[in-house]
Amino acid sequence: MKAIIVGGGKTLYFICRNLTSKGYQVIIINRDKEECIQLARQLPATVIWGDGSDVGILGEAGAMGADAVLAVTPNDQDNLVICQLAALKFGVPRAVALANDPDNTEVFETLGVSAFSTTHIVGSLIEQRASLEQITNLLPVGEGRVNVTEILLDETSPAAGKRLKEITLPENALVAVVIRDKQPIVPRGDNDLRTGDRLVLITLPENHGPVLKAFTGERR
Amino acid sequence: MTHNRYVVILGCGRLGSYLANRLSRDGNSVVVIDKDEATFRNLSPDFSGFRVIGDAGHMAVLKEAKLKKADVLIATTREDNVNLMVAQVGRKIFGVPQVLARVFDPKREEVYAQLEIDTICPTSVAADIFLRAIANDAAKMRGKSS
Numbered sequence: 001m002k003a004i005i006v007g008g009g010k011t012l013y014f015i016c017r018n019l020t021s022k023g024y025q026v027i028i029i030n031r032d033k034e035e036c037i038q039l040a041r042q043l044p045a046t047v048i049w050g051d052g053s054d055v056g057i058l059g060e061a062g063a064m065g066a067d068a069v070l071a072v073t074p075n076d077q078d079n080l081v082i083c084q085l086a087a088l089k090f091g092v093p094r095a096v097a098l099a100n101d102p103d104n105t106e107v108f109e110t111l112g113v114s115a116f117s118t119t120h121i122v123g124s125l126i127e128q129r130a131s132l133e134q135i136t137n138l139l140p141v142g143e144g145r146v147n148v149t150e151i152l153l154d155e156t157s158p159a160a161g162k163r164l165k166e167i168t169l170p171e172n173a174l175v176a177v178v179i180r181d182k183q184p185i186v187p188r189g190d191n192d193l194r195t196g197d198r199l200v201l202i203t204l205p206e207n208h209g210p211v212l213k214a215f216t217g218e219r220r
Numbered sequence: 221m222t223h224n225r226y227v228v229i230l231g232c233g234r235l236g237s238y239l240a241n242r243l244s245r246d247g248n249s250v251v252v253i254d255k256d257e258a259t260f261r262n263l264s265p266d267f268s269g270f271r272v273i274g275d276a277g278h279m280a281v282l283k284e285a286k287l288k289k290a291d292v293l294i295a296t297t298r299e300d301n302v303n304l305m306v307a308q309v310g311r312k313i314f315g316v317p318q319v320l321a322r323v324f325d326p327k328r329e330e331v332y333a334q335l336e337i338d339t340i341c342p343t344s345v346a347a348d349i350f351l352r353a354i355a356n357d358a359a360k361m362r363g364k365s366s
Contacts, residue, residue, distance in 0.1 A: 053301050055327040077277050077305040081328070088331050103279045111308050 006052030007072035027061045053081040063090035072098040083113040149201045159215045165189030170207040176200045228290045231297035237262030251285045287314040295321040
């Protein structure tokens with residue numbers, strides 16, 4: 001796999017370290033000459049000094065044939081243009097932009113560029129962790145339109161001891177898997193739920209709260 | 221150009237302020253956005269439009285300029301990427317009927333033509349004029365020598 005990352009700072013450094021340790025071939029593009037020298041010393045990656053939104057520089061970095069382009073500069077307009085050029089000019093299959101302004105995630109998606117906002121991600125993580133300690137995992141999929149949540153049933157849960165079909169769930173919610181004693185079970189209506197079970201729930205953001213309440217009860 | 225249109229101009233440098241002064245004088249409602257307040261000095265004393273200070277990369281600033289109501293958006297900052305982003309936001313999110321962006325890099329211009337974003341590239345415009353002038357001079361020289 002070959003990935004081009006445009007940007008600098010700690011975000012870039014750790015993303016790059018992560019990807020190279022997984023065996024990716026990483027090419028970094030950075031506008032600051034000094035930082036380029038530092039990055040080249042610290043990371044097993046090819047470093048190119050230049051403007052990542054310049055077609056020539058992207059071409060030099062091998063955008064033609066890259067599997068992914070990641071734009072994490074502090075300027076949203078640069079990130080947008082880098083990803084658009086990568087996709088349109090070089091046919092890179094996955095181009096992802098950092099939206100520093102959280103309002104811009106939606107803007108970028110409308111303009112056809114996959115985007116993420118660290119503000120959003122950290123915010124939702126804190127919210128979920130803080131609201132229910134039984135939630136061990138939360139994964140937004142389908143551009144955030146579907147939530148996959150893992151929860152633990154404890155003795156106070158109103159669902160513990162009931163059969164799945166006895167629990168009234170809001171529409172568009174699904175118990176995908178029950179993990180009992182490390183064994184995954186794909187549940188049917190007749191399956192019972194016990195204290196200590198881990199449930200993997202699939203919900204929509206609008207019914208996420210009510211579904212959690214059905215399994216964990218009312219508490220804050 | 222018909223009068224009384226609502227024109228939003230991004231960037232109040234030499235080009236932006238020149239356009240703003242002309243369009244305002246012709247009777248249009250003009251809003252100029254620039255993050256540097258000092259650039260508003262470029263506006264002529266009879267400029268009758270509004271000035272917005274802010275970074276056009278932020279949605280809040282574009283909303284403040286009432287981009288939704290605009291008939292025309294012209295992006296003239298010195299940064300190609302700002303112009304390209306704002307042009308797309310104006311066109312596809314605020315639904316501005318006429319959007320023009322200045323883009324210096326001809327290679328970028330070519331890609332954005334595919335996205336139906338109208339750009340004007342001063343580099344290629346100037347190059348064309350130069351090339352034509354050179355060709356004309358060469359023709360004249362040939363005329364003289366024969």
